Amino acid sequence: xxxxxxxxxxxxxxxxxxxxxxxxxxxxxxxxxxxxxxxxxxxxxxxxxxxxxxxxxxxxxxxxxxxxxxxxxxxxxxxxxxxxxxxxxxxxxxxxxxxxxxxxxxxxxxxxxxxxxxxxxxxxxxxxxxxxxxxxxxxxxxxxxxxxxxxxxxxxxxxxxxxxxxxxxxxxxxxxxxxxxxxxxxxxxxxxxxxxxxxxxxxxxxxxxxxxxxxxxxxxxxxxxxxxxxxxxxxxxxxxxxxxxxxxxxxxxxxxxxxxxxxxxxxxxxxxxxxxxxxxxxxxxxxxxxxxxxxxxxxxxxxxxxxxxxxxxxxxxxxxx
Amino acid sequence: xxxxxxxxxxxxxxxxxxxxxxxxxxxxxxxxxxxxxxxxxxxxxxxxxxxxxxxxxxxxxxxxxxxxxxxxxxxxxxxxxxxxxxxxxxxxxxxxxxxxxxxxxxxxxxxxxxxxxxxxxxxxxxxxxxxxxxxxxxxxxxxxxxxxxxxxxxxxxxxxxxxxxxxxxxxxxxxxxxxxxxxxxxxxxxxxxxxxxxxxxxxxxxxxxxxxxxxxxxxxxxxxxxxxxxxxxxxxxxxxxxxxxxxxxxxxxxxxxxxxxxxxxxxxxxxxxxxxxxxxxxxxxxxxxxxxxxxxxxxxxxxxxxxxxxxxxxxxxxxxx
Numbered sequence: 001x002x003x004x005x006x007x008x009x010x011x012x013x014x015x016x017x018x019x020x021x022x023x024x025x026x027x028x029x030x031x032x033x034x035x036x037x038x039x040x041x042x043x044x045x046x047x048x049x050x051x052x053x054x055x056x057x058x059x060x061x062x063x064x065x066x067x068x069x070x071x072x073x074x075x076x077x078x079x080x081x082x083x084x085x086x087x088x089x090x091x092x093x094x095x096x097x098x099x100x101x102x103x104x105x106x107x108x109x110x111x112x113x114x115x116x117x118x119x120x121x122x123x124x125x126x127x128x129x130x131x132x133x134x135x136x137x138x139x140x141x142x143x144x145x146x147x148x149x150x151x152x153x154x155x156x157x158x159x160x161x162x163x164x165x166x167x168x169x170x171x172x173x174x175x176x177x178x179x180x181x182x183x184x185x186x187x188x189x190x191x192x193x194x195x196x197x198x199x200x201x202x203x204x205x206x207x208x209x210x211x212x213x214x215x216x217x218x219x220x221x222x223x224x225x226x227x228x229x230x231x232x233x234x235x236x237x238x239x240x241x242x243x244x245x246x247x248x249x250x251x252x253x254x255x256x257x258x259x260x261x262x263x264x265x266x267x268x269x270x271x272x273x274x275x276x277x278x279x280x281x282x283x284x285x286x287x288x289x290x291x292x293x294x295x296x297x298x299x300x301x302x303x304x305x306x307x308x309x310x311x312x313x314x315x316x317x318x319x320x321x
Numbered sequence: 322x323x324x325x326x327x328x329x330x331x332x333x334x335x336x337x338x339x340x341x342x343x344x345x346x347x348x349x350x351x352x353x354x355x356x357x358x359x360x361x362x363x364x365x366x367x368x369x370x371x372x373x374x375x376x377x378x379x380x381x382x383x384x385x386x387x388x389x390x391x392x393x394x395x396x397x398x399x400x401x402x403x404x405x406x407x408x409x410x411x412x413x414x415x416x417x418x419x420x421x422x423x424x425x426x427x428x429x430x431x432x433x434x435x436x437x438x439x440x441x442x443x444x445x446x447x448x449x450x451x452x453x454x455x456x457x458x459x460x461x462x463x464x465x466x467x468x469x470x471x472x473x474x475x476x477x478x479x480x481x482x483x484x485x486x487x488x489x490x491x492x493x494x495x496x497x498x499x500x501x502x503x504x505x506x507x508x509x510x511x512x513x514x515x516x517x518x519x520x521x522x523x524x525x526x527x528x529x530x531x532x533x534x535x536x537x538x539x540x541x542x543x544x545x546x547x548x549x550x551x552x553x554x555x556x557x558x559x560x561x562x563x564x565x566x567x568x569x570x571x572x573x574x575x576x577x578x579x580x581x582x583x584x585x586x587x588x589x590x591x592x593x594x595x596x597x598x599x600x601x602x603x604x605x606x607x608x609x610x611x612x613x614x615x616x617x618x619x620x621x622x623x624x625x626x627x628x629x630x631x632x633x634x635x636x637x638x639x640x641x642x
Binding site for chain 1: 349350351354371375396400402445447457467
């Protein structure tokens with residue numbers, strides 16, 4: 001038995017490869033089989049993370065496993081899908097038992113948190129990279145897409161913005177901070193919490209949704225374009241975390257909140273009549289603007305003046321030109 | 322708009338991203354959505370191909386696109402699944418418009434042949450590799466797994482064996498051959514024909530099935546293990562193609578047929594009463610052995626003597642240790 005077959009057996013025996021609703025056949029055949037209840041559709045998303053591009057060449061494999069799955073699961077949250085399963089295509093430059101053990105532990109932890117079962121994949125030799133494909137279920141016609149925002153809707157987010165970008169400066173050693181500041185930010189970076197429950201709670205309420213991975217303004221631009229509307233973001237309503245405000249001054253923190261990425265909180269548009277109900281049931285929903293007639297995204301100050309920055313781009317770990 | 326966003330738009334506009342039954346939402350949102358008819362299960366398989374490991378660093382991108390999808394689709398054939406959709410995670414070291422155009426043409430061609438629609442993916446920068454995930458549909462309980470072979474079943478394959486291994490020696494320039502020999506073999510290598518229709522025809526008939534990717538004996542070993550039986554392969558019944566017999570002498574051709582990989586024809590076990598019906602309707606089914614009591618795989622000669630080679634390993638383009 002070759003090293004790579006051993007690895008396949010290793011993953012097949014991992015806790016995250018066991019159990020799970022909706023999985024009719026797991027690892028070990030030519031295909032996995034998923035069985036959804038009648039009336040449900042399958043949501044699918046694929047993400048690749050490449051060493052040296054999306055994460056440091058040298059990083060803690062536990063954190064990498066945890067983060068990789070969380071980032072993918074966040075796309076299921078953005079559709080309002082119930083998590084079901086995932087596949088992992090893992091390309092390794094060398095086989096290191098300690099690395100694999102820690103990586104699988106991180107993967108297991110997040111799989112458990114997200115109720116996702118590993119149902120298949122591939123292990124190959126080559127430069128380190130991971131491709132995760134996640135599967136969720138959503139009642140037919142109820143998925144949250146990007147195209148339903150309507151003039152008059154509120155623009156909301158599911159939590160503090162900018163922590164991902166603030167943390168990245170720590171990951172890249174561009175800044176240093178005392179533990180009380182660094183630790184919560186690094187936790188947000190290495191262990192994002194996909195807002196799966198919020199996404200499902202937004203079904204039938206939100207008119208459009210996505211998860212913020214490339215930065216608030218850039219991602220809101222996707223909703224604006226798909227829905228044929230204009231999104232107006234109010235600068236002073238951006239939710240900022242305490243650690244971020246200790247790491248950065250207010251203008252820099254706001255800059256991180258509008259142009260930073262890797263936050264993996266949901267952004268969504270909501271008819272005003274649904275706001276009170278969501279707040280009453282304790283969802284961490286923050287109104288940051290509104291949907292208007294027109295196109296594109298505008299950032300406005302307290303007086304309603306347009307202060308949209310010319311560049312909205314977000315540089316991930318290393319930029320993709 | 323960055324280069325990689327341009328590529329995403331490029332794939333979204335590709336012919337293979339259009340149409341297709343069972344696709345409720347294609348490229349462009351956080352997830353794709355598949356809708357299966359009630360009573361059907363979803364079959365999923367993921368394969369990664371890495372440059373320099375699974376294909377030459379320099380190769381025709383049209384052929385690469387075509388082959389990559391065919392190899393993945395073959396896993397759907399092995400389950401008896403009807404092809405539905407696929408995702409492509411493409412990691413590129415540089416963006417080359419000509420390369421992308423040819424690659425997409427190859428991908429489109431195979432997608433059309435297999436009735437598979439591109440519904441999503443990811444494009445990233447890094448060392449060239451591809452991860453394809455394919456999706457098919459199969460009536461609940463009718464998927465062909467590896468675990469149902471029973472003593473008394475016939476062992477069958479869906480066509481000639483060894484062409485993949487024969488072609489590899491041409492791809493690697495280890496052999497040369499005149500065009501009348503090289504061309505059909507190279508076509509088998511670069512444009513394998515996933516036996517999707519045969520797989521579906523075997524539903525309710527074959528007791529176990531898989532596609533031969535790692536070599537006949539190695540792959541039959543998977544059926545033997547999963548089913549708890551012994552598979553006996555008769556050396557003299559191995560179907561060999563004319564071009565292979567022109568490239569190699571008979572012993573070498575038989576060696577390629579039992580230990581070579583990359584053939585992507587189906588191997589399956591079949592209760593004898595189903596054979597005539599399959600042959601009558603014109604399926605290219607060849608009986609090569611039988612299912613016996615015991616475990617493992619045996620290769621026997623015309624006198625029933627065990628001539629199983631000690632090493633069954635198949636070396637792909639470059640071996641994975």
